[in-house]
Amino acid sequence: MSIDLSQFIPSFLEESFEGLELMESELLNLKEGDNETIDSIFRAAHSIKGGAGTFGFVKVTEFTHLVETLLDEMRDGRREINSKDTEILLESVDCMRLLIEAARDDEEYDQDKVAQTTSRLAETLGDEPSSDSDNQSENMVAASNVCGYTINFIPEHSLAKTGNDPLFIFSALAELGQLTLSADCNDLPALVDIDPQELYLSWQLTLYTDADEAEIREIFEWVEDECLLEVVPIPDTSNTSQDIDVLASEEEPQSQSTTTKQESLVNTPKSSTETELAQDGKVEDENIPAKAKAKADVGSIRVGVDKIDNLINLVGELVITQSMLSELGNDFDMDKVDRLTSGLEQLLQNTKELQESVMRIRMLPISFAFNRFPRLVHDLAIKTGKKMELVIKGEQTELDKTVMEQIGDPLVHLVRNAADHGIESCEVRLAKGKPEKGTISLDAYHQGGNIVIEIKDDGAGIDREIVLAKAVEKGLIDVNAILTESQVYDLLFEPGFSTAAEVTDISGRGVGMDVVKRNIQSLGGRIQVESTLGKGSCFKVHLPLTLAILDGQLVKVGSETYIIPLIAIVESLQIDNKLINRVSGDMVLYRLRDDNVPILPIYQLFNLATKCTEIDKALLVVVEADGQKIGLMVDDLLAQQQVVIKSLKDNYQQVAGISGATILGDGSVAMILDIPGIIHMALAQAQHAQREKTDGNASVTAEVCL
């Protein structure tokens, strides 16, 4: 019977990559004497090795064996944990990843790197030849002129307690050839003395077979310590010896090759150690994280059984409700209206729960995307010679899987930038009175219908002047141009823009920030920069929770219904005329406790006709995004409900101020307002208006108020 192993390979790969991630993060946390951590790292390596062997990834097995040996020594306390070994192990994790990816894609891998790491591993291990190549093939006796064996098998009385049963052993033997046996009952005690759990018999077997002695001994492998075993060849009197030879020689080369392979693994790299170490690989920095991510786009998702169970359960309930309703419909009369109503309510409940459960399947905690960063920062710290640590917050924030997959690379870029350009060297930091160790923090949280990912560093900050000078030099802006803070930072995302004095291999080629921005935009998100010179910078990536269902407030403007994401709403209020403050231009501010909130009439924004144009008669929905508040003037508040976001871009085209559309219960289409976008528009308008006026003394500008 043959079983196709390939069906198990995807799950092997998946768990291997998980194992590698675990190894990596545990290695980064590894401290002296932390046996539990070592154990779990060892287990991960061990599982990968075992699986790789079973599924035929020889290179992975061979390499992982070395890793495992090293880990084993650490685990047994034969080797102290030091940072050098940890580095080697981290590198090994990279290599294992390379090898597994290569095996998966059936592609070539970076042989230099693997060879180099192999040699370092071997070196660390002290070049001990791998220990388990010993038991391979000492039992290859010349099997000529043998047509069978007589076997004396005298088991110990307690044999059965190991779970072995002579009968099964005999039937396994019988499969090799023709078996006759006779039992020796001499040891059998008197009936009263018999312990039913003991074994008193011994056997003499005669087996006529082509198999060699090793095969027979193998069958007794598990009991050899609990019995007396004699295997005596029966000399062949006829001429069948040739067949046996063939059989024996088929076995031999196989086991030999295993031995040589293991030897060569240790030897070859050793010979090339010097050369390899000399040409230290710069490639690795570019290759590993990028590759790993690019190919991680597997079209599968791992879902907890509980989530699935829950779904099945809900579907079950839905079916029950459905059958109840259809029975109700069979002969309906008005007496049954109550039951119908409650049935419909139940249906509503079922649908809602089902919807939520289905949505939850696609959502993963962002720790999936954050996990790779401790390692990245660790490596960057070594590479740049700076001291830095990474602080991760909000890793449980859930994000749609698709978005997660695509945000990885931009985040890597931003973190690299922070490490390379942001964090200063130890001396500079100390001179500035900052702690020697720089901090890069990653944070994720929900804001409105968005998820915000913050990449913050406490480094040098962005120098406005340098950015401006550079932009002028590159011809991006006019020498006399006056730019706002955010416009200056926008320059960073221009193609080919780099402020790094020196181009390093980590970042600074200016390739990337524009790509970062484009990637984020293509996800329907945007990026925002805040920076204080000398204090640090913060990059905020705003991403929509695509596919998400949104809790929305329905509002009415003229004949249109719009939806405002509920989470963006601070409060809704009736406008009090006394609190209205008309300042310069068209800007109208509303005094909301300590804030001055600009009022933006939606009918003006979208050029709608409405009767409700008087500010004091309308309702104000105060919304907030990015720490900025704005009051949206609407005619009326309608219901609050969950809406399914339909992409406007896919169905029509992107419209400023609108983040999507939805279909309401009555079948009509309603637009979902893009609050941050609207605030930006309002800002831009205010600035525009200000510039139009060219009145330098314009007292209060929207910008200031915001």
Add this chain to the structure above:
Amino acid sequence: MTKVLVVDDSNSIRDMVSFTLKSAGYQTVEAKDGQEGLNKAKSSSFDLVISDVNMPNMDGISLCTELRKLVNFKFTPILMLTTESSAEMKMRGKSAGATGWLVKPFNPEKLLATIKRVVK
């Protein structure tokens, strides 16, 4: 029908072993570590236990020791899946009461041939 308990923390190996056994007509129950294996063993009886050695929560050797303490498992064959084929490993298994061992990597054919030594 011969009922086998398969204990391994690696999904792929567990799936593979289980699938192989099922396709040969065995009935299987899976557990992802020693503790789960022990719990399942306590609530049911098995004709054979195949267990990995290195697992979180409870390793295979401890599982074996624990199983031997149960009346139902006094004579039940327990096979350890190991990647080491060293004598030391075998002794550890033996002294915990293991019946035998299967050295990884193994292929499905080998697995089926080998377990014939201890079950139908």
